[in-house]
Amino acid sequence: MKVKKLVTVSMLGSLSFLLMMLDFPFPGFPPFLKIDFSDIPAVIAAIMFGPISGILVEFLKNGFHYLFTSSQTGVPIGQFANFLAGSMFVIPVALMFKKLNSTKGLVVGIGLGTLIMTIGMAIANYFVIFPLYAFFMNIPEMPIEKIVKIIMPFNMLKGLIVGMVFLMVYKRLSKWITTQVV
Numbered sequence: 001m002k003v004k005k006l007v008t009v010s011m012l013g014s015l016s017f018l019l020m021m022l023d024f025p026f027p028g029f030p031p032f033l034k035i036d037f038s039d040i041p042a043v044i045a046a047i048m049f050g051p052i053s054g055i056l057v058e059f060l061k062n063g064f065h066y067l068f069t070s071s072q073t074g075v076p077i078g079q080f081a082n083f084l085a086g087s088m089f090v091i092p093v094a095l096m097f098k099k100l101n102s103t104k105g106l107v108v109g110i111g112l113g114t115l116i117m118t119i120g121m122a123i124a125n126y127f128v129i130f131p132l133y134a135f136f137m138n139i140p141e142m143p144i145e146k147i148v149k150i151i152m153p154f155n156m157l158k159g160l161i162v163g164m165v166f167l168m169v170y171k172r173l174s175k176w177i178t179t180q181v182v
Contacts (some may be wrong), residue, residue, distance in 0.1 A: 012041035013060025033154045039086045040166045046094035054090035073136035081129045088120045089113040114159025
């Protein structure tokens with residue numbers, strides 16, 4: 001069972017990395033804010049094997065992304081931000097699914113995960129991520145008003161879009177996912 005879990009998490013991490021490469025900017029937001037569906041494999045891993053597996057998929061995805069694409073700053077700030085956002089989204093989904101073990105649990109988890117990611121990333125962006133970008137790229141820090149007006153709505157929208165797409169994927173894969181649960 002450990003080998004099966006290791007192989008599944010590794011495959012989902014690789015799939016997540018590939019999906020991360022298919023990102024696209026969302027109209028109305030700055031081009032550095034992009035939506036991708038790379039959190040879906042992490043959610044699948046998390047509901048199959050627990051939140052730690054989802055976090056591991058997020059880690060693998062961002063590690064591969066940094067190895068293959070590097071970073072504007074030379075330091076994986078963007079990958080760290082993506083890891084943090086993905087983990088904030090995945091953990092509540094997995095915990096609510098474990099508690100309610102139903103589609104309702106997934107919907108509640110997606111709502112809660114989106115809310116936690118939105119608020120958590122606003123705080124992380126203000127205190128950690130944007131100051132790091134400002135330091136390494138010698139640019140002015142983003143004021144709190146822009147974080148509230150740009151970052152928070154983007155993360156809310158991203159969580160809802162990824163969540164809706166995940167629910168469509170889950171509907172098709174639910175029998176397979178639930179038979180694999182450890």
